[in-house]
Amino acid sequence: MKYVIMMQVDPAVMENLTEEQQQRIGEGHGAFMSEIKESGEFVATQALADPSRSRVVRSGSDGPEVTDGPFAESKEYLGGFYLVDVENEARALELAKRIPDANVPGLALEVRPVLFADLGDG
């Protein structure tokens, strides 16, 4: 089963990390990726730009309209995600716990099942 592990980022928390903490987080992600590639559970991962770079497209009176800024005003935002293919939800949660963010107070991971996937090679 495919799950998305979403990294919920809080900019205030990110600002206050020490250089050393940042490096450890970066290395932790690297190790995590190697581990799930080796186990055959890795599908994809993406890191997203700051939400200040978001543009929102939604229906308006003359068809779709484009506006600046994030879709929803909130402190936390989606910083990136891992897409994994695992045996069950328990395993997805186990993996989420190994992502360095899980040990940083103020950051969080959201785990949700995927209903449909097309990776474009079929």
Added chain:
Amino acid sequence: MTDENRAADLWREAAPRVLARLVRGYGSARFDLCEDAVQEALLDAHRQWPSGSPDDPLGWLTATARRRFVDRVRSDARRRDREERAARLHPPVHPEAAERDDSLLVLQLCCHPELPRAGRVALTLRAVAGLTTAQIAGVYQLPERTIAQRITRAKRALAATGRALPRPEHAAERLTSVLDVLYLMFTEAHHTTGGAPPRDADLAAEAIRLARSLRDSVPDSAEVAGLLALMLLTEARQPARIGPGGALRPLDEQDRSLWDRALIAEGTALVERVVAGAEPGPYLLQACIAALHAEAPDTDRTDWEEILVLYRLLESVTGHANPTITLNRIVAQAMVHGDAAGLAALDELAARSPGLPRLEAVRAHLLERSGRGEEAVAAYRRAIADAVGLAEQRHLRSRLRRLAPGDG
């Protein structure tokens, strides 16, 4: 069928038998090397026999694969002496013996209970069904590298089990593992392709092909026959399962004239042939239930009493350990004893297995039928949130819209 397809089919059928011959000769601890050698021999075959095949394709492939195996062993400098001597000292024994069991042997190795579950399916699809890593990746919508890694890990695990060649006393246990892998492959086919365009490798067709070949190898097993019949009878309903727009059509809404009568006839005949005197195993019981549905003109004229009996038996032989079987039993129970009895049984099951897929959908359906509209709407909303696929979600939304227009 083009010549090229025919040739590809021929090679695919030969592959597991060639692999079996190598594994018999060189030992299952060398399974990974043997499998690599067979893959290389198949590539050689594609290059050298693009539109036809030698007189004895099996012999040609076996000889080529053996040569490739020896090449590989020889090129591995660290193990050169020891391995090469072993390879030369123990050429494949009795290549002509036990031909019928060849595919079975490789199946049993690929479905070895000690392999990781996802690896068993991937390895079976490659080593037995003869699919390429790219095809398997396409079926599962996973990167090719992920599938390649699963195959590598599975082969490594197999090598680590050492003497993995099945011993007769473990025959039953090993057969169960094979049946479970094939059934998993089959159900995943219906799950992954629900609403999606057809792909070049059809997982359901592969599972059925493997089950047919397994039945040839183990003609006396009622469970093998049961699994094959279950697959045929389920596959027969496939054309009616997805409606326009990709919504799932449940049994009671299916246009039964779309069911594949030839598959039903074959599946039903298989059940009838083996059911008398057979020990009722889980696959045969499910095939019996599928056969009863297949012969009914509609849901009202279905033998629900018999189906209820079979589900109770199925719960009993599976040790009451599978809540999905219990959920299906409750559907039958509601048809026989009324919706109130079904709803009461559902409450009990929900308490024991919270979050069970489809439970809220069944509840919504029973509530709707009992005229409890508002409760049904709430249950449909929960069912939509619980759905594990898009086709199922679409179906539930359309049911909800019917009950609460504008809310769905």
